[in-house]
Amino acid sequence: MPPRPRAAVLPLVAVFAAGYLAAYLLPTIVGHLGSSPGGLGLSSAHAGAVGSALLLSSAGAGLTLASRVDRLGPVRLARAGLLLMVAGFALAAGTSHVPLVVAGCVIGGFGSGTATAVAAVGIAARQDPHRASVLGLLTTSATAGALYLVLPRLGGGHALPFAAIACAAALALPAAGRLPAAPDRVASPRPDAGVPARLPHRRAGAVLAVAMLCWSMAQNALWGVSGRIGLDRAGLSEAALGLVFAVALGGGLAGVGAAGALGSRLGRAVPIGVGTAVIATCVAVSASAGGAVPFATGEVLWNTVYPVVLSYLIGLAASLDGQGRWAVLAGSASNLGVACGPLAGTLLAGHAGYPVMGAVLACVLFATAVPLTAVALHSGGRVLLPGTVRRRGGAAAAAVAGAAGAPAGAVPELGGTELVVTDIEVAPMPVPEAVLVPPAAAPPALREEPAAQLTSV
Template sequence: MSSRTAPPRALLPLVALFCVGYLAPYLMPTVVGRLTTGLALSGSQAGAVGSALLLASACAGFLLASRVDRIGRARLARRGLLLIAGGFAMAAATHHVALVVAGCVAGGFGSGTATAVAAVGIAGQREPHRVTVLGLLATSAVAGALYLVLPALGGGHALPLAAIGATALLVLPLTRWLSAAPVTASRSEAAGPLPHRRSGLVLAASMLCWSMAQNALWGVSGRIGLDRVGLSEAALGVVFAVALGGGLLGVTAAGALGPRLGRALPVGLGTALIAGCVAVSSSAHDATAFAAGEILWNTFYPVVLSYAIGLAASLDGRGRWAVYAGSASSLGVACGPLTGAVLGAGLGFPAMGSVLAGVLLAAAVPLTAVALGSATGGPGRVAIAVRRRRSAAAVAARSELGRAA
């Protein structure tokens, strides 16, 4: 069955895998905050645990990018989900720091595995951007609900980790439908080199910086809200839930617009707006400014992310660049909590926000350039098109000479 005519049932496991793979990064503020309070870790130590979790996720993506179809999507997805469930269950069940770290790393590797399977499957769809939008909608909805529910269930580090593991178990039965998901390449294409290497490498490097800057703030947003602004954990949970609700609206708008705006405008302008929100949120002294920065930021973030993932998927129909760019983004996410903790402790939160906003503005330039290149077909595609036109003209000329003779 062609990847361009996949039945709707084949999309459900892809969206669910995307959701469970991205859930840990979305819950990182509460995970880091509860590791700090529940295990008596310092902010830097808790950030390092969060970074280890996300680094494992990135490593899984890099290792599996070209092996998903070779191993089998359903088999690999099941292994990843079981690793998420088992790893986070172990981390939730103990207060021994070494075991918590080991469980988080195992769960993070499982998250990266699930994301890799989802990325390869999404890249083979007719409209990868719209499927990505569905995945982001599901992730924002689940994470927003958890931000509202978890504070009411009690403190400690166990609850958010157990919630991620439980979500993986709920998704596990859906993997039986992955057998209907089509293989996205023939044998000859599978053996071929990566297309658009320059654009793909620039995109991956830019996504690393883009994600690192935002997740440096996301990883310490809980500390800003609790310590600097003076919110309670329940009030902070409401702010994060509303912020993720804003993300739902943003992603819905992105899905409705689709490719009408191209990719360059949403990626470039969206990143510039995010930079402004990062500066506002990190320098906030009161709840109003903090909430406004967080809500606007989380409204724009998934919009830009959806277009960036769609851009990566457009560079390779097999989904390899989608996985590599997603893994580079996960690597940036992994560096985020520790970067935010170190910058926040060394410079203070307002100065940290200014530095991160500058990094975002710098990353916006190559991201926009790659998006513009994909819109015009890129230099390689233009050259191929020119050669094809010349060949067609030569054939037509020979045909006319033959008629004249």
């Protein structure tokens, strides 16, 4: 008996959330490695470099495994990735020796990237990848928001965020065992659908991957130093800063919920383009904030819109290839940007100051909005309504709409009955006597008009 759709997606969501958690906790990781009470005392640049090493290892895992998940087995890879997360982050939490902390971050980051790659392939294989990615982001935002509230109350020390990530990975291990042995691929009308095909939509996918790299780098350049801005410029205490981040991630929960309710009613281009422009504005406001109110406003609004746009980008990448290769490649490119972000942010802030850094990052985001919107317009198409699918293409249109992430219920099942064909009997048409053509020369169609059957749809 096949698993129910809702039950089948829950293991994917658990693995997705565990893999993404380290990136969501990046500000507190960098802060606890730096000059926070009980931290390791690293400089801002060195702490940012450790965070970058963690995320770079995660991106490397995704790039390495982009086309190997099915061959190696999702269950085996997910378990290996989660075990690496447990081992690596437990090592980083259990020692104060900086080289061992860095080694633990690299090991845990590779495991995080492995888990994320498995989840990305599984999400891309679903009929509605946008909905699955929304559930994953909701779970990640809720988990990270709770940790931002709890961790400051447990005291200082660099071990807390690493231990939290290791525990989350351990809790996700049972879910990894319930992943399907091989993801069900999106149905295709091509007769050779079972044969491994060359990577489709290469130009659109390459543009999307490069743009997502820059998009992620610009935001994580600020995200990696947001803790320092809140403490140094906005004058917040560590507990108040944790509250701001928790509220911001709570706004992300509301935003992702709204994205799930909206679905593809507006397509992908509008949420991606407009959302990126809003994010750019928030980045500039938050980086230049000199008080608690503008800083909190920028952070909350930014983190509300960010997961909305990310969910549409994940769905867009998944729609380019039903085998999930573009989803993994674009996600890995995004992770490369995430990895470069903290180091870029600390270097920019150190040389030019936070306000100039915010202005530069906002310009980068405005620039990336153009290619991202273009890919969404070119590859995503407009939303297909049920009648449109039935009238214009039947099964082929249903396959295209399903691969593009159309709303559930809007696409007819492949191979199912579409519309009933009704036979209409038409009476014979009498030939007028006034026809001047002699009967012998008249065409057969004019001599006799037998009953015909027409069909209408």
